[in-house]
Amino acid sequence: EPLGIGRAALPEEVAAWDVAIMPDGRGLPQGGGNVLDGEDLWIEQCAVCHGDFAEGAGNWPQIVGGLGTLMDDRPVKTTDSYWPHLSTVWDYVNRSMPFGAAQTLTGDEVYAITAYILYSGGLVDDDFELTHENFTSITLPNADGFFVDDRDDVELPLFTQEPCMSDCRAPVSISARATDIDVTPEFPIIRFTYSDGSAPAPAPTDTVEEASAEPEAAPAEEAVQMASLDPALVAAGEAAWRQCRTCHQLGDGARNGTGPQLNGVVGQAAGHADGFRYSPALIEASEGGLVWTEETLDAFLENPAGLIPRNRMSFRGVRSEDERAALIAYLMSYSN
Amino acid sequence: SPDPLITEVQPYASFLGEGVDATPYGMPIHFEDHVVRRNVEWLTADPISSINFTPIHALDGTITPQGCAFERHHSGAIEMSKDEYRLMITGLVDKPLVFTFGDLMRMPRVQHTYFCECAANGGMEWGGAQLNGAQFTHGMIHNMEYTGVSLRTLLNEAGVKPEGTWVYVEGHDASSNGRSIPMEKALDDCIVAFYANGEALRMEHGYPVRLVVPGWEGNMWVKWLRRIGVHDGPIESREETSKYTDLMPDGRARKWTWVMDAKSVITSPSPQVPVSHGPGPMVITGLAWSGRGKVTRVDVSVDGGVNWQEARIAGDPQSMAVTRFYFDHVWDGAPMFLQARAIDETGYVQPTKEQLRAIRGLNSIYHNNAIQTWYVNENGDAENVEVS
CATH class of the missing domain: 1.10.760.10 (Cytochrome c-like domain)
Incomplete structure (x- = not known):
């Protein structure tokens, strides 16, 4: 009911x-x-x-x-x-x-x-x-390329037999090792302390990911730049950044993604990120002398396609002037 | 010599610790900072549409804490409040309906523990041993106690028409990831869940509401559940045609491979948790699960599958939930090839890699439930290997 x-x-x-x-x-x-x-x-x-x-x-x-x-x-x-x-x-x-x-x-x-x-x-x-x-x-070429799961017919008869418990196969040898391919991210090794003293000293190959992430002291120049920015505005910009981070990265280790990394973008010529494949439209604008000042960034953020038609940033733009100012302040906090 | 940790008064034995107001909602103590989800960057183009891995090597018991349970998003984890939440039932029903979160809280509630495993768990290992760690080879799984409303209850409210043989479920997020589920399963044991492990779902697991599809691949467990469409056939969405289909050696592909077959893995020792003591007593432990029912037995081999012994199963195994096993072993200091083999209540025995590849080839990507081997050398170091 x-x-x-x-x-x-x-x-x-x-x-x-x-x-x-x-x-x-x-x-x-x-x-x-x-x-x-x-x-x-x-x-x-x-x-x-x-x-x-x-x-x-x-x-x-x-x-x-x-x-x-x-x-x-x-x-x-x-x-x-x-x-x-x-x-x-x-x-x-x-x-x-x-x-x-x-x-x-x-x-x-x-x-x-x-x-x-x-x-x-x-x-x-x-x-x-x-x-x-x-x-x-329209029929796509692989329309007939699929069949319904047949594991019950094909695999179950093979995989439901009484398992062997002893002398099931010949002694084994290693045929492949993950370390030969070497694509595993670094990770820390977990080791314990034992009261019988049997613990070997940690091997020199032990890796602790965090060790490489020691923050470097901020250069004085950056500190000055930071001091002149309104912290509340930067914080508001950080919140507004959520809509940008799908495509853009900032900060230590920032890399190009869908969009270019934006460290140091404020004050730089457009198209500054090394290795990013900019649209012809943006390259043309850069060659025409476009520099990302607070003013040009504001115009771009308000209407990306308005400032640079046919550029590749598929983004609707930020309507609120306050939000744009906050975003630019946030970008400036990464532009020393 | 006497242990100064015993003979000398330690700071924590003399000075005061933190008060009850220091952490209103606590995080694990900082010594456990390494027990975190990890990402494998090269797997995907962007972390927004990607997956990370549960640190199964560092956990014990069966319940996965939400804070380190693997995440899979297609367009990022979204923020949506309970007040904003709406769920709609449309299609071949007597009455298309809209529910709020509050509405769901007024309905009869159910509670079950189930594993959620991504169909691609182990997918990187089809071609050979590739990732070195249980977290990376088997970490696309979590196991939680869910509380919610039976999907059957919601469908009854709307009244499914006789020709309504499938449901299509989709999310509120920008991918609105959708999957088709046959009506029989939808009316059987699916849960529209809002709590996990006794508390609200985490944002990354679909707060405030996700679907639970017991025993079936994690992609169907739609997060931020927005709509349940009742249809007379499957939608054949992107996630059930171009993805989550299993390419076979003849170039054709299996579709609707929903059930997660029986599987197990030794979580410790493993590459991230080597044997750091010398010969003598040790614990070999791991996880086993089956989408077809209960795990009834787990066998462990220390010689690469030549000889097997039955492990101890901890607690009462539950259907379509993770089971913990222990194998108490006395290590002689010689190299080991560690393997585990799960057997479920239907008699399904977890296959070897050779057995699976003989049928499915190397291009399947999904549903790799083969037996894993860790090689432990005489120093106790463990690594992911394949054996012949």
Whole structure:
């Protein structure tokens, strides 16, 4: 018997949240988008992680290619080599992408990006338009590449036999060691003290991760810089930084991620982070003399695409002037 | 000579310690600072969409403290208050409903202990021994006591229509990671949970509400549970097609590989906790679990699987929960090849790496439940090896 707890979900509420698309296309909104529009959106929103041609960048996923590699030593699993349903592409782009700005694309934009992915994989021509009407006419190459879990039939008969307890095999020897590959992060070794004095001295190879993280004394210059900043503003900026840290890093050991690391950004020429692949638009702005002053940063943070059209920072911007000032103060606290 | 720790008055035996107001909510004493989740940076592009590892090598018992239980996020751990929380049931139901957190607290409550294991636990080891430490090879698991509302109770409130054969569950976070679950499982033992180990869920585990899907892969345990859609088929989302499917040697892939098969690992000694004493009595201990039911037996071998002996199981094993085993051993100082082998109540015996690879090849990524080997040399140092 129902308890009568909860309230009826309103149609607008269901529409807002029930966005799942089924393999037969149920759930798709009306509309469409073409390859060319998709390419523009791709360059703007997706290429920073997935490459201009969906070939992938850094450790981020490659989206197309790899057809026929599923039996290789290193299979390349992409939308055209592995994904069974186009509905999954549409649904995932719509609900989860772009990374750090999910649910900001319109339905037509999702159609266009999906069309561009199909085009990049060579599955459609450049004049193709994907719509809710022709959606289910597209079959992905690996649609038949999946079968339902058969472990109960294939594995259980083998793995439910009475286990052997003695003389089960020939004496063993080492055939592979993790230390030969040497990709394990450093970790401390746990050792104890024993009353019989049997404990060997800790081996010189023992590693303690924390040992390498000794903070260096702050240079005097930095201390002066810090003193001139309003601590409350910096603290507010640190809170606002949450929305930036998906892509950007600051502080000791900051590295380029989705976006460049931002140590020392205030006062520097745009495009200053070594090794970061900036957009052509940002490089052009840098060559044109753009320097990240408090003023230019404020304009950029308010509307990234307004100051530098077609740059790759897919970020909606910060509307609040106070919040921008706080963010800039926070960035200055890392700019000595 | 006399031990000065005994013969001399120590500071803590003379001076005062901290008062009861010093730590209103305590952290472990600083000597245990090394018992933390660890990340393997090269595994993923960004820590926001990544996984870390439970320090299983440094824990004992069965319950994983929330503060060091592994995390997996697809778009970061989000902050959402109980007051902001909403849960919706939509689709093939008589009455689409919205619940608040308070609504859930008014419903009959259940409580169970279950393990949550990422399907990719051990995934880096398919091709060979790669990561050197139980934390890294087997740390994508935690085991907690959950309190919440049975998913069945919520579905009954909405009234599932006869054609509603699947549910699709998704989260509030920016990935809104979604998974399809057959109705039979949804009505069986799934819990919409809000407490773990007696306290509110931690942010990184889905505060205020996550789904618990006992015995099934951790990816289905959707955090920040937002919506339960009732459908007449699976959604075939990204997380159940392009990911969490098991590529087989013939280039085809298994899908819907939900159950986590029986598995065990010796947590100590292991590469992070070597044998730091000489020959003599020692404790070999570890964890065993099965998504098919209770662990009924764990065998331990010190010679790489030539001979096996039954370990002691601590406490009463519970279905689809982690079981602790102990093997009291007298070490002769010779090198050891330590292995453990779990057996569950269905008679499933944890397979060797050779057995698994013979069926699944090297590209499966997920569901590696093979027997692990630690080589312990004459100095007591332990390392991750494969044997032939």
